[in-house]
Amino acid sequence: MQTVLILTAGYGEGHNSAARALEAAFNERPDTRAELVDIFALRAPRLNHISRLGYIRVINSAPRIWSSIYSWLDKSPRVPALFRGLASHRRLLGKIIAEKKPAAIVSTYPVYAWLLNELRREGLQFCPHHTVVTDALTINSLWYRSGSAGWFVTDDDSAAFLREKNVPAEKIHVTGFPVALAFADRPAHLAPPEPVSPTQPRRVLFMINCGRARAVAIARALLRNPAWHVTITAGRDESLQTELKAIAAKSFATYEILGWTNRIPDLLMTHHVIISKAGGATTQESINALCPMLVNQIVPGQEEGNYELIRRNEAGALAETPEMIVATLNAAFADNAALWRKWRGNLGLFAQPNAARNIAATVLAPIEASPIGSGAISPARHHTVSAL
Incomplete structure (x- = not known):
């Protein structure tokens, strides 16, 4: 039985919604068990709750302030230092990866790519990670400034946007947004x-x-x-x-x-x-x-x-x-x-109601084709991603 870790966060329902759909799709696959992980909720549940409420309040009552924050995150060269400050979150994520030994990691929240690549720089060896972009067309650079094994996007125009930002075309997959399987099985x-x-x-x-x-x-x-x-x-x-x-x-x-x-x-x-x-x-x-x-x-x-x-x-x-x-x-x-x-x-x-299943199939295809089992970490499965 191979494990797939799906990394999400509660800052906007889109991340969790996509993660739940992916969990269901991966769990349909033979000999595969998907597990949802919200490292922010696990590491500091009270702080996570307060910050989520603050996020919702700001976007609803002070959209101009949120617009400035969003723009800063998109453009500031200081963002990597900000995420390096999440050392305790990173250590907890590394511990979970070492315990679970996942065959694949899929994230629906952009911060995870930064944490995962920092773990690699610190010497932890683990499987490839893939990024499911839950925004369309106007995509914040948080999603692509830190590398990934692949990016899954909602539409062709979003894919073109990433190509313009020098994301390798072969790593971009136009699958649609992973919605609940009920839409595909309507x-x-x-x-x-x-x-x-x-x-x-x-x-x-x-x-x-x-x-x-x-x-x-x-x-x-x-x-x-x-x-x-x-x-x-x-x-x-x-x-x-x-x-x-x-x-x-x-x-x-x-x-x-x-x-x-x-x-x-x-x-x-x-x-x-x-x-x-x-x-x-x-x-x-x-x-x-x-x-x-x-x-x-x-x-x-x-x-x-x-x-x-x-x-x-x-x-x-x-x-x-x-x-x-x-x-x-x-x-x-x-x-x-x-x-x-x-x-x-x-x-x-x-419309692409089968997006979650298509993402699952794409992520697992090279693993299922590999003669190496999906259980243990091996040098052949060590994965390095350089930032763009």
């Missing part, structure tokens, strides 16, 4: 109803990840239309759920108000449109569900490329205010839902 009955059916409402999914006042204003606007069924996910904020249910009880639309839910794949596959911010996981899941997206918020930096992917492929729209959201939905469903049909058709041209 049963035929999971589809939205005909959008102009006289007996079926247009199904609109609103995933709340913006400020409370803004979320309530959007919900009020959506719930006024009797031709729509509005599903709202409010996360773990119980007081927000209570407020939304009170508003919905007096509305014209049919509705469902949810808290935290693990039904997101099913919801995306059975709704006509999703309204959400342009997070990496949400954007990619909507693409692979063939559910056009109205982007109501873009975090500067990492989310700009996600929206650009939607815009460039004409598969949704930017609508940041309640009035613009309602107007865009009305336009999408007008004229026999012509615009909606165009968006959905375009999504089908670049």
Whole structure:
């Protein structure tokens, strides 16, 4: 039984979402066991929790500050020194690698490449590591400034971006974003109803990840239309759920108000449109569900490329205010839902719901073809990666 370590971090749901999909895909492979590792949560759980909350607060309430931080990380020559300061994290990661003796390492968070390459410089020998880039188009240099055995990207334009940054073309794999296997294994009955059916409402999914006042204003606007069924996910904020249910009880639309839910794949596959911010996981899941997206918020930096992917492929729209959201939905469903049909058709041209399985197959192919077993570390399997 060979082990694959999947390294992730909780700074943005996209990293964890991709990691969980990869875990499921690797665990489908014969004689393979995937293990998720979040070294930041393991090394300092309390600090990790506080820093994650701080990250979420900054991107939602002070996007200009986050934009400056993101730009500094992209351009500063001091970044390597910053990551060398994570010595205790690096030692813990090295200990896990020495104990697990993985056949392969896959990371969905860019800092790991820096830690792994530093471990190699310190003399630890271990298997190749691969980087799954969870951003699209506008890719921070953290993802490629430290070397890797291979980079997996969402689309051809992202691959071209990496080539322009002198990443070797043979190490770049265009696989799509690793989404839950449910999207690839989609049963035929999971589809939205005909959008102009006289007996079926247009199904609109609103995933709340913006400020409370803004979320309530959007919900009020959506719930006024009797031709729509509005599903709202409010996360773990119980007081927000209570407020939304009170508003919905007096509305014209049919509705469902949810808290935290693990039904997101099913919801995306059975709704006509999703309204959400342009997070990496949400954007990619909507693409692979063939559910056009109205982007109501873009975090500067990492989310700009996600929206650009939607815009460039004409598969949704930017609508940041309640009035613009309602107007865009009305336009999408007008004229026999012509615009909606165009968006959905375009999504089908670049969706890659089997990305996680394709990544797993690519990572394991040279290992499965090697006459050397995948268990022990040997000089032949020692892997050195030089920084770009």
